[in-house]
Amino acid sequence: MSPLRALSAASRETFWRSLQTLNVTRIVIALVLLVYLTVDARRGHTVNLLSGTAYAETCIAYVLAALVFAAVTQRWRRRFLWQLSCQILVDIAAISLLYLAAGGARSGLGLLYLFPLAGAAILAPLLLALFSASLATLFLLAESIYQIFISDQEPPLFQAGIMGAAFFAVVLLVSRLAARLIGQEELAAKRGADLEIQQAVYRIVVDDVGDGILVAGHDGFVFAGNPAARRMLGLETDSEFRLADIPALEPVAQSFAAWLAGGAQAEAYVTVKRWQGQKGPVRGRLDQPVHLKLRFARVDTPDGAAERSLVFMQDVSAIENQAQQLKLASMGRLTASIAHEVRNPLSAIGHATSLLAEDLTGPAETRLLRIVGDNVARVNRMVEDILKLSRKVQPGGEPVCLSVFLAELQAEFTETHGVPDNMVWIGDAGLRTVRFDGLHLREVLVNLLGNAVRYASGKPASIRVFPVLDATGRVELHVQDDGPGITPEVRAHLFEPFYTTSSKGTGLGLYLARELCLNNGAMLDYEYRVDRPGVEATGRFVITFYI
Known part of the structure; x- marks a missing residue:
């Protein structure tokens, strides 16, 4: 089995690119050697052992072989080890012929063996790389021993041995470094694949999450x-x-x-x-x-x-809509019979209480009758609110001038609720008009102002009602007090029917106010707004008029 099969696709592609780089380097080296022959001939130098023609033919053959190897590697990406082995053997053979043609050890071409040996150490198994180093070393030693018999001079046998040892050292060092780099690349490829899978999973989750x-x-x-x-x-x-x-x-x-x-x-x-x-x-x-x-x-x-x-x-x-529907579904069945089953007994209790109040004048009796009367009024108000839920009122659609309307509302509210005149501050509305049923808008604002009175400090302008234009140019009416803001936990259920934080409330006031706004093409909400930069956002009720 090919050693590449155990690697990832990215690592296999890296090996094939490295082999192609080796082919390009081989072509460059062969061309440089051919140019070296031409320059050397122009200087009048001659080559030993073989003729310059043989040297040139070897270089040309080496260039052609390198081109063939490059074409095969580019077109046929199979049998990597077989292709690499053939190329290394051709490299060693060609360099050996050039080594002989240039005069042996004196030419210095023995260093060219480092090129194929380094390539084998990087791309081939260690055994094949050591075999290539052995071939080059044996050739150098054989050439030096041959010179002993045909030459009178002492051959550089020691130099050949040192060079052979260097070949083995380079192969071992480069092979070790290449193995480590391959391992790191494999780890990086694996981590990259895991990361891509994780990103794909996250992308699906993020895209499909609600x-x-x-x-x-x-x-x-x-x-x-x-x-x-x-x-x-x-x-x-x-x-x-x-x-x-x-x-x-x-x-x-x-x-x-x-x-x-x-x-x-x-x-x-x-x-x-x-x-x-x-x-x-x-x-x-x-x-x-x-x-x-x-x-x-x-x-x-x-x-x-x-x-x-x-x-x-x-x-x-x-x-919120789902919670309201669940509560209103059970309330719908109650609304059909509530007028007779509840209102009539309430009326009887209230009438009896009034009659008793005429006869019983003692302090204890008066206090008890007042408690009964207050609770009858509370239950009756709850019944009225429930009955309003079953009636979808239609807006009159008449334009309402906010400045006139708010001035009248302020006077009426301060008088009926007994609050100081300067406690409710009305902002300048100018000539702004909105389409909203006047009775419905009055009922909504009275509800909001009644809640504000409960929590405001009572100081002048502790309750503020003012119109503004939002960022899109629509008219907004803000109702704000200086009391503590509504917490996010309460805000989540603020407009649900029957939800209240007050022992005296029914939990239907804000829900009815929002319903009236919706019926008139407006929106009531509780928002946190920043009045000016650097100041903490404060809560307020905001009515947005869309028509």
């Missing part, structure tokens, strides 16, 4: 992203881009920058709004807003030369 993955630099430049990430962000091309260059991706860019600065957690929730257009080579379109859970992680790079980070994205819109 979560989006972005590879970004410290400046927010995105180098790569899997298909899921492009689908979530609405990207239609896989070109490299910067997050901050696409206005719709500003929430992602801000969350990533805040995490890099060390002022934010490794998880964040953002909403990528509808967008369409092209920014440089990046083209994209997102028809529906996407609520994403972001998770950041740093990539360990050598010496930090190329800082990279991973942005994992999970579309939690589907998860």
Whole structure:
């Protein structure tokens, strides 16, 4: 069996290239020897033992043989060891003839034996390389012994022996080094093959995984992203881009920058709004807003030369919708009979409580009746919220002037809830108008302001309501207070029905507010925004008007 069969395909290809390099070197050496004869003849020198014609014919034959070997190696890549053996034998024979033609040891051509012997040591098994060295050494010794009988001068027998020993030393040294290099190449080829398999597996996993993955630099430049990430962000091309260059991706860019600065957690929730257009080579379109859970992680790079980070994205819109559907499915059966089965007993309890309040005036009785009345009102409010879920109201579609609407809302809210006039600050809306049913918008904002009153400090302007234009030119209405922000854990369930962190809440207020926004072509979400560079992102409710 050929020794090459035990090697990898890459190593076998290296052996064949090395053999071809050996052929090219052989052609160059033969041509140089032929030129040497021409120059030597012009100087009037003569060659010993054989005629100059024989020397020239040997060089020409050597060139032709080298060309034949090169053509065979190029066309017929089989029987490597057989081809190499034939070439080494021809090399030794040709060099021996030239050695005799040039005058033997005095010509210095004995060093040419190092060329085929080094090639044999690199490409052939050690036994074949040592056999080639033995042939060259025996020839040199035989030529020196022959000179003893035909020449009166003392032949350089010692020089021939030293040269033969050098041949064996070179073969052993080069063969050892070549074996080590071949082993290293085999190991590198194996590791390369394993790495390619691993990369192929990772590529399949990354391409098929449902979560989006972005590879970004410290400046927010995105180098790569899997298909899921492009689908979530609405990207239609896989070109490299910067997050901050696409206005719709500003929430992602801000969350990533805040995490890099060390002022934010490794998880964040953002909403990528509808967008369409092209920014440089990046083209994209997102028809529906996407609520994403972001998770950041740093990539360990050598010496930090190329800082990279991973942005994992999970579309939690589907998860939220699924949770809502599961809860609403069981609630749908309850809604059909809730008006008679619950509201009627509540009305009776409330009426009886009112009658008892007229007769019982003691402090203990009054306190108990107030507890009953409060709980009746709470249950009745829950019933009203549940009944609203079964009615898909249709928006009026009338334009609403925000400046007038917000001023009226502020006056009404401060009066009905008994809060100071300067506690709620209304930003300048200018002449901006939005298409939203006025009653629905009032109900949404009253719900949001009621939640803000619970957590705000009560100081002047501790609750802020102000309209702004987002990066895509759409009108946004922000509702923000100076109380503690909502944690990411609570944020994940914030708009689910019946989820509440308050003992007095029903868990339906924010869900109804979002549903009303959706019915009016708007989007309600809780977002973390950076007001100005260097300041930690703060949470706020944001209503985005799409029409």
